[in-house]
Amino acid sequence: MIAREAPPWRGPARVAHPTDEGDTASVTETAYACLERDFARIAVLEDAAGILGWDARTTMPLGSADGRAEQLAALRGLVHETVTAERLAERLDAAEAERETLDPWQVANLREMRRTRIHAAAVPRDLVIARAKATARAEIVWREARRTSDFALLRPHLEEVLGLQRAIGQAKGAALGIPAYDALLDQYDPGLRQSRVDALFGPLRRILPDLIAQAQERQGRSAPPRPIEGAFPVEAQRALAETLMRAAGFDFTRGRLDVSLHPFCGGATGDVRITTRYDGTDFTRALMGVLHETGHALYEQGRPAAWQRQPVGRARGMTLHESQSLLIEMQACRSREFLGFLSPLIGRQFGREDPAWSPENLFRLYTRVAPGPIRVDADEVTYPAHILLRYDLERAMIAGDLAVADLPGAFKAGMKALLGLTVTDDADGCLQDIHWPSGGWGYFPTYTLGAVTAAQLFAAACEADAEIRPGLARGDFAPLVGWLRAHVHAAGSSRETDEIVTAATGRPADLDAFLAHLRRRYLGADA
Amino acid sequence: MIAREAPPWRGPARVAHPTDEGDTASVTETAYACLERDFARIAVLEDAAGILGWDARTTMPLGSADGRAEQLAALRGLVHETVTAERLAERLDAAEAERETLDPWQVANLREMRRTRIHAAAVPRDLVIARAKATARAEIVWREARRTSDFALLRPHLEEVLGLQRAIGQAKGAALGIPAYDALLDQYDPGLRQSRVDALFGPLRRILPDLIAQAQERQGRSAPPRPIEGAFPVEAQRALAETLMRAAGFDFTRGRLDVSLHPFCGGATGDVRITTRYDGTDFTRALMGVLHETGHALYEQGRPAAWQRQPVGRARGMTLHESQSLLIEMQACRSREFLGFLSPLIGRQFGREDPAWSPENLFRLYTRVAPGPIRVDADEVTYPAHILLRYDLERAMIAGDLAVADLPGAFKAGMKALLGLTVTDDADGCLQDIHWPSGGWGYFPTYTLGAVTAAQLFAAACEADAEIRPGLARGDFAPLVGWLRAHVHAAGSSRETDEIVTAATGRPADLDAFLAHLRRRYLGADA
Structure with a gap:
């Protein structure tokens, strides 16, 4: 209703208003300043898409999916147009000439x-469109294929997606001067290369089987933890979750907690929305989700x-x-310290005491090692496998x-070799994840690289501030989150991942802290 | 995170993808076809804004308002750019030359x-920006001024908004060849002119005071209706509301019911979202809301x-x-027929019987005439005043x-003259509505024109289909809504308001049906 300016008492305003910012640069403006404006506009459109995406997964009626x-x-098309416009390339080149006038954050930006x-520009337009269509189709078919454990159904779609991913990797690789798979990694984690992944995953691959076996052997010496039994009203679970989010420093004036089938963190700049799914x-x-x-x-x-809507202000990578x-x-939250704080809160929230949520039993529930076929159900020790x-x-x-065509067999063979499990059903095998059908090739390694990095950062934080662990024992996350803000969050994308980790911990991520953590928690002092 | 393609398992996808549709027309395309594409793109952006606007009023954390x-x-700026682009004007002119090849709906489009x-193009860019800023400020000040009943606080802001509204009316009026106030009316109701409003409001102004007095006199002869007392859980109210929405034909696969401070109908094409506010x-x-x-x-x-995303597919006007x-x-829903159907549903939903929701008492509650200062609380008879x-x-x-500066006094004098009420507080007077501070000049008449038109359409519908009233008595809206679909909804903006009403009822809207309805319900057979 453009011509009818629907006002605030009637519904969303649909008036055509120009934005305050002109589209044409004044002659006195630097190329860099123009670029900041271009990217701020991109960020605002991405934020709009972020909220619409959140809505689609939490709120939207099913019949509205096509719209x-x-x-x-449309929003992605606008972002792509802006990023790939010739004018932006010209401004990037012109801004190089202004380099001496820029401060370090501007240079990083x-x-x-x-x-x-x-x-964005490396991939030809036709390929981008083909990818969008193929993954949209493959995602839909994947849901059905997983439900019926029918890999043959997905196979042609996955082949199409793979072909396109390979082409995208090659195109981006050519633009970046790196191999195709490196280029795919680079999409999710700028600067990440296969050589780096191999250097960490190689030793892990050798060490992990023994570690899993030893942890299971050690756990087998005592009776299993008491199971959680009874009814836990969703409203009480939500209230407890919000209490813990507040304790951890989540700002509810700029974010929300909602429900969705698959938990995620989404939303927009200054409006960060997480979701979960409750089991009564x-x-x-x-x-823990x-x-x-x-x-x-x-x-x-x-x-x-100060850099919220600029590329340098983004989170560094996955x-x-x-x-x-x-x-x-x-x-932090599966530590004995935090679980000691959590235990009485649970009793208070659900209005009863139960040995199932004693600190000791909670710890045993939350650190149970049990190899299983499903990744998202895996414990901390078997997850890397x-x-x-x-x-x-x-x-x-x-x-x-x-x-x-050979993926199902290779997947089953791998599960047997890595975890000793016999997978009979592809639904519990290579059909379990949405990542490949939806084009997310190159993403998986970041989960375990993240676990490795988390251990190293936490160890460094606890060493730097002796108040962090005692803080967790009283539900006070301020020392921990203060350290993370200063050493990780506030860096944005001003430096590479390795540089951020090195500045925070003294070295790039390696396996030492992660393995020490697993050994302490599952084999040693904490177990 | 453009370069990092966040996938569906992590959060909203933020990939830069071009849309499927090219931005440049192929040489064989008609100008009209290009225009359809331009306006479809506009509609998609407006739909995105519609969902974001809904979110802002139902869901968004307070601290995210600036973002x-x-x-x-940004979305409105994009819409405005597209509508005012020189290329669009050229295409409109070129499409005129193609007129003979177009069908009647295309011509109307x-x-x-x-x-x-x-x-969109009539108002100079500076004026549009000034209006957006002034109304944003005035709305904020208005909330405080109403809270404290302090007109002096709002006054300079309202003066600024008025000056801008006058300038906008003059600019649009010049473009349309009509006076400024007509141009403001035309924003909300294409084709509506002051002369038309006067022709209906003139007689209404003479007839209304007697009607109100007679209705009150008649009601005074019997005891007032029993009040509603007790607790009514929000969840049960919501369930009842959804039951009635379904009965009326609301499609929940393409819409929702939620909660907001001020009820509205918003959302997007194919995703129509209404809200309400519950009182326990x-x-x-x-x-009834x-x-x-x-x-x-x-x-x-x-x-x-077939015309969902085209101007001709829009609702005709306010x-x-x-x-x-x-x-x-x-x-329909305050009729004795429907209230007879509603009464037992209420008992079932709240699990108890009460003479307060007998059909007779419900009718008396829902048709109580009681002059009061607040427009949104007004009954059907005093609302036009x-x-x-x-x-x-x-x-x-x-x-x-x-x-x-003279508005508060004039408002009080008017309330005295029209409803015999003494307003002492500007919060209950000229500060009660958001419309003027937010720039909605020219909107108010559509409320009463809508009431007048509703009576005429309903009378014609009931005359055309004898099943409509008996249908309401059993909660079956299909005959009524079927008639509305055929005679009003499906017309979209293919014809002017008066043409649609004439085709449906045999004549443009006049006061006959409305006055007959009020006399029957409040003074006559139904009272």
């Missing part, structure tokens, strides 16, 4: 702008305030993002060394 | 496109399917929109015949 897809495609442009007969999973997403949200809420969720969930398998398989597929 | 304002401003463009001690207001918004929603859900909400609420007053005052202010 929403059009809205999101310029670097991130260029990185953004390379990724067991509060433990939703509770919320704390995990809170870790992501704290990173988003802690990004540098390795650091996963490190923040896993640090809060695995390092799921990632190693997927990393091997997706590299082989991108390289052309593994045909999609 | 949301930027998102909405072209007319609506031009109307949209005239309204009285269900009557939320219930939901039915009112359902009337708006049915219009939106019933717009012509008079017809208000007519649809008031037809459902006032004509509130509109007559605002219509007089806003015309006088736009014409320069009434200074803002």
